[in-house]
Amino acid sequence: MDPMVQASIATFRVTTQMFDRLVMLDYDMNLVPGLAESWDVVDETTTVFHLRKGVKFHNGEEMTSEDVKYSLERCMANPGVNYNYLIIESITCDDDYTVTIKTSEPFNALLPRLTLDAASIICKSADTSPEEFNKNPVGAGPYKFVSWELGGDVVLEAFEDYWGGAPAIKRIIFRTIPEALNRTIGLETGEVDLAYDLGITDLESLEGSETVTTMTSPSTTVWYVGVNVQKAPFDNQKVRQAIAYALNPQDYIDLVFSGEATLANYTMMPPSVDGYISDCSSYSYNVEKAKELLAEAGYPDGFSTTLWCSDSQVMRDSAVVIQEQLRQVGIEAEVKTMENGQYYADTGEGAHDMYIMSKTSIDPDSMLRAMYHTEAFGPSGNRSFWATPEVDAMIDEASTTTDTEHAMELYAEIQRIVADAAPLVPLAVEHLNAGMQSNVKGFGLYPGKSHYINGTYFE
Template sequence: MKKTIAILLALVMTVSLLAGCSKGGGNDGEKTLTVALTAAPTHLDPHPQASTDSYRVVTQIYDRLVELDADMKLVPVLAESWEVKDETTTVFHLRKGVKFHDGNEMKAEDVKFSLERCIASPGVNYNYLIISEINIIDDYTVEFKTSEPCSVLLQRLTLDAASILSKAAVESTDDFDSHPVGCGPFKFVSWDTTSGEVVLEAFDDYWEGRPAIDKLVFKTIPESINRTVALETKEADIAYDLAATDFESVEKNPDLKLEKAASTTVWYLGMNTRDPILANKLVRKAIATAINVDDFITMVFNGNADPAHNTMLTPYLPGYVADAVKYDYSVENAKALLAQAGYADGLTLTLYVQDSQIFKDASVTIQEALRQVGITVNIKSMNASSFTSATVDGEHQLFFMSKTSIDPDSMLRSIYSEDSLGASGNRSFWTSAEVDAMLDEALATTDSAHANELYAKIQAIVADEVPIYPLAQEYINAGMQKNVEGFKLYPGKTHYIYGTSLAG
C-alpha cells in the first residue's frame, strides 16, 4: 500500500515534466537519451573533487589517454600506443587528428597541460603526485617520468581526473567548470545548476565516430522510487541505481529491462578522529561492534550487496584480505567497550549524510543500531555539495559515504594517507607514518607478491584502528527501456554512454 501511494505521488510530481516530451526522439527524428542520476552534478571540470554522479556526466565530455572497458581491461584511447622505456619512464604516442569540441586539434601540449593541472589540484592529485616530469617530445609524443617506479600508472591515467582538456579553452575563460571543453563523444550544451539537469549533444567530429545518440540529457531524481517511476512513465530511458525492492517490477514490465553487475564500490561509516569522542579507539570499536552488517545490507540494499569484511578492497582488486580484524556483532560487547571508554551512560553523536535515498536508509539503520547500545545519533542530511564541503572541513562526527577504485593503492591511499586528508578522501583524518611508508613501498615495487603482503599488513592495521568501518560491497544496476541497446555497466560506476543506441 505504501509503495502504491509513493508511486501515485511520484506520478503527480512528474506529470508536468512529461508534457510535450518525445521520449527516445525529438524534432526531425533526433535521438534523445535521458538518464536519471541519483544526485545533481557538482562539477563538470574533472579536477575538483566531485561526486560519482558528477563523473557520470564528466566522463562523456572528455577522453583520457587510456581507459578500462566494462571488463576492466586496459584499452588505448587518445594514446594509440605506449612504451615503457625504464621503470620510471613511459612514452605515449598520441592519435593524430583528434579534435576538441572547440575545433582545436589535441596535441602533446594539451596532455602536458591537463595532467600538470591535475597534479596541482588538491582534491584529486593524490593519485598523480608520483609523476615528476611530463615532457613533450613532439606534437604527438609525450614522456611521463615518475619519481619512483609506479606499478599502477596506466590505471591511474584511466580515471576521470586524468581527462585531457583543451588548453586553449581553459585559458580563455575564468569559468571552465560551466563551459567545459574536451574531446569526448559528447559536447556540452547547458547545465541548470538549480535542477541539476545537464544537456550534452553528439560531437560530429569525434575521433572514433559520431555517437548514435544525438542529444544526451541527465536529470537528477534523488528518490529511487521516482527513478523507477521515471522509467515506467518514459521520462527516463536509463535510470541508475534502482532500489532492489523495485527490481521485480522492472523485470516484469514488458517495456523495460534491468542490468546488474559487480562493482569495486565499498560503502562505509566514517568517524572523525579529530573529534574528542571519536579520537578514542574504544568508542570506534564499540560503534563497529554495534552494527549487524547482514541486517544493514538487508535494510539498506535489500540484500543486493556483499559484506565488506572490514576492508575497503574488494575481491576484484589485488591484495584483498577478508576480516583481517573482525568485529562480530554484539550489543553486550559494544556496551562494554563504551563503558571502558568512559561512556557507560551513553553519548550523543551527529551523523552527516547526503539527501538521496541510500543515505537516508543507511542513516536510520545506523541510528537504530547505535541506539541499542546507548548512542543517540542525530542525523544531518544535506545536498551533495554541502556534504562534501562539510566533511572536507571536518565539521562532522560520523559520516556515511562510498568509495570506488580500480586499484588497491588508490583505494587505500585515498582513505588512510596523510596525502589525502580532507578533499582527497581521508575524512576520518586518521593517519599513520607506518601505513604511509608501506603504501609508498607497495606502489614502487614491481614484485606483485610483495605488494600484496604490504596491502595485507595495511588492512590489518587500519581494521584494528577502525577510523572507518567498511560495511558493504555494492552491486551496480541500471533500469532502461527495452529499445536501449549497447549500454554496458562499468564496475567503476562512471558508465560510458558512447556505444549506446536507441532502436526504432
C-alpha cells in the same frame, strides 16, 4: 563540470561523457587505448605515450602533447584529486604527438591511475578558471556541453567530430531524481529512457515488463561509516572499535539493499580488486562488546553526536539503519542530511562528526591511499583524517615495489592495521543496476560506476 575538483561519482557520471583519458578501461576493467593509441614502458620510472593524431577538442582545436601536459599538471596541482598523481616527477612533450611521463620511483599503478576521470585531458587554450570552466568545459570526449541548471538538468549533445566516430545518441539530458521509486516510475511512464541505481524492490517489480529491461552487475564500490578522528570522542580508538562492533553489516545490507550487496568483511578493498583479504579483523556484530569498549573509553552511558549524509535515497536509508544500530549501544546520533555538493565540500573540510560515504576503486593503491594516507586528507577521500607514518610508508612502498608478491603482503598488513584502528567501518560492496526502455541497446554497466553513454543506441 570539472573532473579535477574532487573524486565524486556524481560529477564523473557526467564528465566521463565529455572528457577522454590517455588510457581507458573497458567494462571488464581491461586497459585499452584512449587518446594515446599506444605506449612504451621504457624502464621502471619512464613511460612514453604516443598520441592519436587529428583528435579534435569540442572547440575545433587539435589535441597535442601540450594539452596532455597541461591537463595532467593541472590535475597534480589540485588538492581534491592529486593524491593519486604526486609520484609523477615530470611530463615532457617530446613532439606534438609524444609525451613522456617519469615518476620519482617505480610506480606499478600508473596506467590504471591515468584511466581515472581526474586524469581527463582538457583543452589548454580554453578558459579553465573554476567559474568559467563550469560554464563551458572543453574536452575531446564523445559528448560536448550544452547547458547546466545548477541543481537541475545537465544537457549534452553528440560531438560529431569525435575521434572514435559520432555517437548514435545525439542528445543526453542528465536529470537528478533522488527517490529511487520515482526513477522507476519515470521508466514506467516513458519519461526516462535510462535510469541508474534503482531500488531492489523496484527491480523486482520490473521483472517481466514488456517495456522496460533491467541489468545488474558487481561493482568495486564499498559503502562505509566513518568518523572524524580530529574530534572527541572519535580520537579514542576504543570508541571507534565500539562502533565497529555496534554495526550489523548484514542487517544493513538487508534493509538498505534488500540483500543485494556483498559483505565488505571490514575492509575497503572489494573482492574483485587485487590485494583483497577477507580476514583482516575479528569484528562481528556484538552489542555487549560495543558497550564494554565504550565503558572502557569513559562513556558507560554512551554519548550524543551527529551522523552526516547526503540527500540521496541510499544515503538516507543508510542513516536510518545506522542511527538505530548505534542507539542500541547508547550512541544517540542526530542525522544531518545535506545537498550532495555541499555534503562533499563540508565533509572535505572536516566539519562533520560521523558520516556515511562510498568509495570506488580500480586498484589497491587508489583505494587505500584515498582512505588512509596523509596525502588524501579532506576532499581527496580521507575524510576521517586518520593516518600514521607507518601506514603512509607501507602504502608508498606497496605502490613502488616491482615485487608483486611483496606488494600483496603489504596490502594485507595495511588492511589489518587500519581495521584495528577503525577510523571507518566498511559495511557493503554495492551491486550496480540500471533500468532502460526496451528499445535502448548497447549500454553496459561500468564497474567504476561512472558508466559510458557512448555506444548506446535506440533500436
